[in-house]
Amino acid sequence: MLSKSQLLLIVVGICLNAAASADVDCSKRPPFVNPKTCCPMPDFVTAELKQKCSKFDMTPPPPSDGEATGSFESTRRHHHPHPPPCFFSCIFNETGIYQNQKLDQDKLKSYLQVVFKDSSDLQTAATQAFTTCATKIIEFEANLPARPSPPPGLPLCPHDAGHLMGCVFRNLMKNCPDSVRNDSQECTDMKEFFTKCKPPRGPPPPFGDDK
Template sequence: MLSSSPLLVLVVGFCLTAAVSADVDCSKRPPFVNPKTCCPMPEFVTAELKEKCAQYNITRPPPMDGEASGSFEGKRRHHHPHPPPCLFSCIFNETGIYVDRSLNQAKLTSYLQVVFKDSTDLQTTATEAFTTCATKVAEFEANLPARPRPSPPPGMPICPHDAGHLMGCVFRNLMKNCPASIRNDSEECNQAREFFTNCKPPRGPPPSGEEM
């Protein structure tokens, strides 16, 4: 994962939910715990890719009052910062993992064998996450209403959102299905994991279209 990335906020942010399980009280959010503490994965993005894509690591400012006031997208940006889509568009284009909304399994496998070289369990889980999420992102994008996206603020690049949606979905999937071989089963992590697994967002789908 990117160090100090808004992705950590994204992963935890979607844990504000309504009850869907009799065993978990989804109205009571558990104490915050850093996702990397509960699933201590190696960095997903290499130093080389961070340098190549550094110009795109720009977080969009929160919307002005009234901007996208009635949309789930606007409210999600306001309450739950997420990684800039251009950053992961750059990362995926550089690696060839996900280009033109198409997942390249061979390049994904090769890349995971490098960044997760010490854990075949994590490689397998990540492969499954990418495969599942790529399908869900495609379905979500296909069902979006036919309307133009708002222009980005001055100085912000224009990029498709599917790469950011895919990466958010993948990391939430990894946190939920963290392999037992690396998973931290402390009480605080188990509470957070149960809440995260059994509770859904209060309104609308997450950006990936993944139902949690």
């Protein structure tokens, strides 16, 4: 049985946590910090894959008014360009990780052991992110309106690959492993804001894009 002093410490801890939560002002977004500063990790796309898929590494122009309503690229495009769908379709086709809206867990595991070879925690977090997001993307894609034809010269690629990477990136930033996370004040403020406040809609910067 806990002593009175132990019970007091627990109560104080709960009160402090509640006070900390109440201190987050969701109407004031903290200063921008590059997410990869707060959760530093190697690039997800290897140099070899970047070379193989380089011709697809292009971001489509913004949709005209009324197009892509409800899709990830329809909001906040001027802040965060959408991960190029053809580029990530190429990446997934080359690795076999994700095809026809199906995630291959074995190939994902093998690939993560290469790109995140120095962190088993990142491998675990990324596996969980991919598993969660693959299910979400199926539901999301099913509710999208019909897509317009791409501008001349641009290929028509399924957007689920880019959507998946955007979801994985957000998931990893939110659930960055303790062994990797940067606990600076600016990063802590940003994490608390996006954890306790409703995040803005729209995709993050392309996963592993340092351009």
